[in-house]
Amino acid sequence: QKEVEQDPGPLSVPEGAIVSLNCTYSNSAFQYFMWYRQYSRKGPELLMYTYSSGNKEDGRFTAQVDKSSKYISLFIRDSQPSDSATYLCAMSDGPSSASKIIFGSGTRLSIRP
């Protein structure tokens, strides 16, 4: 079993819709949770960084962590065609740069104009 599971999609929604992306994980030591966005032929770009359980909002993006269920989500409100990309969840057991980051396999998202 992989440490981090993520539905690969593809997920296609109309412009303006609310998008929900999810990951589950098995390692209870994970404390720090991230979402990266990766456009085609580019490196991943950090979108959201959260610690432990709870919600964090940044503009149209909301990250949600439920440690009791080992489940994390990313919500995108008022989705735009420019949001079309692959979204990677990632997590680590420590805050410092010395901690290894484990990535999900990514969900490919397409926003239809």
Next chain:
Amino acid sequence: DAGVTQSPTHLIKTRGQQVTLRCSPKSGHDTVSWYQQALGQGPQFIFQYYEEEERQRGNFPDRFSGHQFPNYSSELNVNALLLGDSALYLCASSLPGTGKNEQYFGPGTRLTVT
């Protein structure tokens, strides 16, 4: 401020050959991590360099080795290339002392092994 840069952009090698990939971290970053991203997969951690030493390593064979220079730039070397080594190789650098493990990625080097 230049972000993380990697060279070359693309590379085609033959099975059994050796390859060297290069990375320059974001200005002010002292830690460099290397990842392998196969098509349709998330990045897999190869190893991390800090103060010119390998600090952590993922589940990759010894054919994968690296180096960090005094200016914090880094190289990834892969010996005895296999077809399965074909992937996007990503370099990421980290900002020290923030208490956050935020990694900034370069655009990657796409390696094709034939």
